[in-house]
Amino acid sequence: MSVRVAVTGAAGRMGKILIEAVTLNPSTELAAAIERPESTLIGVDAGELAGVGHAGVAVVGSLQEVVDQFDVLIDFTVPQATLANAYVCAASGKSLVVGTTGFTEDEKAELLSVGIKSGMCIAANYSTGVNVSLKLLELAAKAMGDDVDIEIVEAHHRHKVDSPSGTALAMGEAVADAIGRNLQDVAVYGREGIVGARDRETIGFATVRGGDVVGDHTVMFMAEGERLEITHKASSRMSFARGAVRAAAWLVGQSPEVYSMKDVLGLE
Ligand SMILES: NC(=O)C1=CN([C@@H]2O[C@H](COP(=O)(O)OP(=O)(O)OC[C@H]3O[C@@H](n4cnc5c(N)ncnc54)[C@H](OP(=O)(O)O)[C@@H]3O)[C@@H](O)[C@H]2O)C=CC1
Numbered sequence: 129m130s131v132r133v134a135v136t137g138a139a140g141r142m143g144k145i146l147i148e149a150v151t152l153n154p155s156t157e158l159a160a161a162i163e164r165p166e167s168t169l170i171g172v173d174a175g176e177l178a179g180v181g182h183a184g185v186a187v188v189g190s191l192q193e194v195v196d197q198f199d200v201l202i203d204f205t206v207p208q209a210t211l212a213n214a215y216v217c218a219a220s221g222k223s224l225v226v227g228t229t230g231f232t233e234d235e236k237a238e239l240l241s242v243g244i245k246s247g248m249c250i251a252a253n254y255s256t257g258v259n260v261s262l263k264l265l266e267l268a269a270k271a272m273g274d275d276v277d278i279e280i281v282e283a284h285h286r287h288k289v290d291s292p293s294g295t296a297l298a299m300g301e302a303v304a305d306a307i308g309r310n311l312q313d314v315a316v317y318g319r320e321g322i323v324g325a326r327d328r329e330t331i332g333f334a335t336v337r338g339g340d341v342v343g344d345h346t347v348m349f350m351a352e353g354e355r356l357e358i359t360h361k362a363s364s365r366m367s368f369a370r371g372a373v374r375a376a377a378w379l380v381g382q383s384p385e386v387y388s389m390k391d392v393l394g395l396e
């Protein structure tokens with residue numbers, strides 16, 4: 129039996145490609161597509177909106193309206209919308225795949241405490257490559273951590289609103305955890321002026337925004353005489369969407385816990 133998936137932010141960059149990915153995955157079917165209530169797209173066929181042909185699912189303006197029609201919600205929107213949708217899923221026992229980034233620490237804590245009664249998967253990046261790279265980063269950090277300066281550089285399209293990217297922060301956390309540092313204490317978000325020589329303990333972040341870059345991330349481990357760089361480049365949003373749909377299908381039947389994409393891929 130196929131897993132019934134709902135997609136919020138249906139008209140967004142990720143929303144449209146998520147609709148396509150749900151229709152392409154043999155284990156899932158598109159059950160609902162949600163946009164803001166005031167959207168001019170309410171009533172439009174979600175498959176036609178996504179450019180994949182008629183799906184027989186009209187875009188609606190409220191998640192509550194379709195709550196009986198799906199098993200798992202995939203949400204790639206903005207933090208406030210994701211939180212509101214998480215409460216609806218918690219109240220109705222639905223599973224949730226969260227792709228949204230840019231949560232404050234308080235919002236993150238709230239998301240983890242909504243009392244979801246079904247599984248919830250949270251990941252800043254659903255591509256297989258990034259999740260494999262998180263494991264590689266742990267290995268590199270453990271082997272090189274105290275002897276290297278660690279810097280993270282990310283580039284994204286000009287429309288991205290949060291910085292640094294959720295993936296860059298997840299990479300920073302993977303590296304910091306592996307070498308016993310607390311990212312909040314050691315992160316340096318950009319440098320300007322006479323900032324002094326670098327402190328080895330710090331983990332630096334640099335952000336590039338422009339054009340249509342889908343998502344590039346490089347973590348540099350820089351020592352005297354050598355430099356290791358671990359880079360991931362996404363060339364299509366389908367890499368994220370395919371992973372999120374895989375997570376949605378995987379969540380059904382799991383116990384009501386919070387999972388990551390590493391759990392879905394068996395990398396934990
Ligand atoms: N985890 C991962 O693998 C990935 C995560 N992302 C993250 O996904 C999120 C979305 O990215 P992207 O698709 O590029 O962004 P878009 O701006 O293209 O899409 C966001 C969608 O959310 C809707 N939305 C915004 N605000 C609200 C609100 N208050 N209530 C309801 N709906 C709202 C938008 O509607 P409207 O246009 O009407 O505002 C739009 O449909 C970002 O946080 C991004 O970082 C992106 C790619 C991969």
Ligand SMILES: O=C(O)C1=N[C@H](C(=O)O)C[C@H](O)C1
Binds near residue numbers: 288293294296342343
């Ligand atoms: O906004 C995006 O586009 C992306 N956001 C995610 C992030 O913040 O890490 C994932 C991906 O890099 C694309």
